[in-house]
Amino acid sequence: MSVENNGPLPGSGSNRLPLSRQRRDVLQHLRGQAAPVTATTLAHVCALHTNTVREHLDALVDDDLVVRERSAPAGRGRPAWRYRARPPQASPAREYAGLAAVLAAQIARSSTDPRADALAAGEDWGRVLTAGQEPTADPEEARKRLLHLLGEIGFAPEADARTRRVRLRRCPFVETAREHPGVICGVHEGLARAALGALGETPxxxxxxxxxxxxACRLHLDTGTGPTGPDAVKHPHRPATPGEDR
Known part of the structure; x- marks a missing residue:
């Protein structure tokens, strides 16, 4: 099952809007070139009009995803512009997005309980990310520390005054989450649960x-006294309607 709702932006760590499918294809073709190329050369590779490719390249340059540079002078006339893709940002989200997509698809196909396996994977991830940190006795401080962790990963969290209701405005794996929400979102829920459990003494x-x-996605955090195992995690089965406070 896939999700049609746009949801959060990709977790690139910037305010860049998501690329259109055609612009993303142009960028991918450019990344496949061994050396800088002209817009005309790339247009042949992409099977698009040169002006269309040039417009996409200009936008990608503005987004700091592509570098534009002059060719070496050769005879009369101004040297042509050549383009090369910048290396993907060195962030966990970008480095592992492809791997996350493969693993999510594998879990969705082969697991008898994809949701439970995703939660377990997320819990393991949360414990790894918080290993060696001392838990705090202040529940609110634990929640703030969790938000800091989520911000470092790329979720761009935005919380209310008591850090109980959180909007996740970005997602490191949003494209895969749209295709396999039960898996990717389960991993993220498990991550938050295990990390919060490790960062605070109060369940x-x-x-x-x-x-x-x-x-955005929503993350609800609250002080509780119930069990802290997987059965204690709530599993919503539908998106909230606009204005609904669940």
Missing amino acids: QDVELLPFAEPD
Whole structure:
């Protein structure tokens, strides 16, 4: 099952809007070139009009994803512009996005309980990310530390005054999450639950509402006294409707 709601932006760590499919294809073709190329050469590779490719390249240059440079002078006339793709940002989100897509598809195909396996994987990830950190006795401080961790990963969290209701405005794996929400969102929920459990001494409930808003997912954090095992995690089965406070 896939999700049609746009949800959060990709977790690139910048305010860049998501690339259109055609612009993303142009960038991918450019990344496949062994050396800088002209817009005309790339247009042949992409099977697009040169002016169309040039427009996409100009936008990619503005987004700092592509470098534009002059060719070496050769005879009369101004040297042509050549383009090369910048290396992908050195961030965990970009480095592992492809691997996440492959693993999510594998879990969705082969697991008898994809949701449970995704939660378990996320919990393992959360424990790894918080290994060696001393838990705090202040539940609110634990929640703030979790938000800091989520911000470092690329979720761009935006919380209310008490850090109980959080909007996740970005997602490191949003494209894969749209295709396999039960897996990727389960991993993220498990991550938040295990990390919060490691960062604080007081058990707290965790509820992730995937694609709950047109431009964000919602994460609900609260102090609780119930069990802290996997059964304590709430599993929403539908996105919240606009204005609904679940």
